[in-house]
Amino acid sequence: MTQTATSMSTDAQTQIADALNQCVAETAVTTMMAQNFHWNVTGMAFGPLHDLFQKIYEDHFVAQDDLAERVKALDAHAEGTLAGMLKRSKVTEKDGHMSAEEMIKALKEAQETLAATLAGAGELAAEHGDTLTEDLCIARGQEHEKFAWFLRAHLR
Numbered sequence: 001m002t003q004t005a006t007s008m009s010t011d012a013q014t015q016i017a018d019a020l021n022q023c024v025a026e027t028a029v030t031t032m033m034a035q036n037f038h039w040n041v042t043g044m045a046f047g048p049l050h051d052l053f054q055k056i057y058e059d060h061f062v063a064q065d066d067l068a069e070r071v072k073a074l075d076a077h078a079e080g081t082l083a084g085m086l087k088r089s090k091v092t093e094k095d096g097h098m099s100a101e102e103m104i105k106a107l108k109e110a111q112e113t114l115a116a117t118l119a120g121a122g123e124l125a126a127e128h129g130d131t132l133t134e135d136l137c138i139a140r141g142q143e144h145e146k147f148a149w150f151l152r153a154h155l156r
């Protein structure tokens with residue numbers, strides 16, 4: 001049965017919010033990664049990569065807020081600390097002392113991890129009949145798979 005944020009059981013809200021907080025965390029860690037690479041990328045492809053990394057972190061910055069605000073709509077606590085995000089995130093930080101190719105690979109892997117995390121969160125939401133969270137997760141997952149393709153295309 002289709003559910004809305006306030007018609008769900010507290011247990012369902014908590015489970016979905018927890019999955020969404022992992023999405024928030026991984027989105028935030030990847031935002032920082034893309035900004036780090038935007039600053040530190042070098043080489044003959046500096047211009048387009050500097051721009052692409054900016055496009056990615058600007059997209060992710062907006063998405064963090066959309067995901068965290070869905071957590072709030074579910075009446076749960078939104079993860080709001082960097083330490084907490086690093087703990088939850090399956091995307092790990094990179095220090096930025098890397099070649100342009102290593103940056104592209106690291107960011108591509110982060111996009112793939114995020115797509116998988118969002119697909120999982122969407123599936124969980126669907127199991128609870130929460131089609132509105134599911135929709136947000138699907139839209140975000142598709143965006144990450146698009147960025148994974150943008151990055152992968154540099155490596156062929």
Ligand SMILES: [Fe+2]
Binds near residue numbers: 038054
């Ligand atoms: Fe900049």
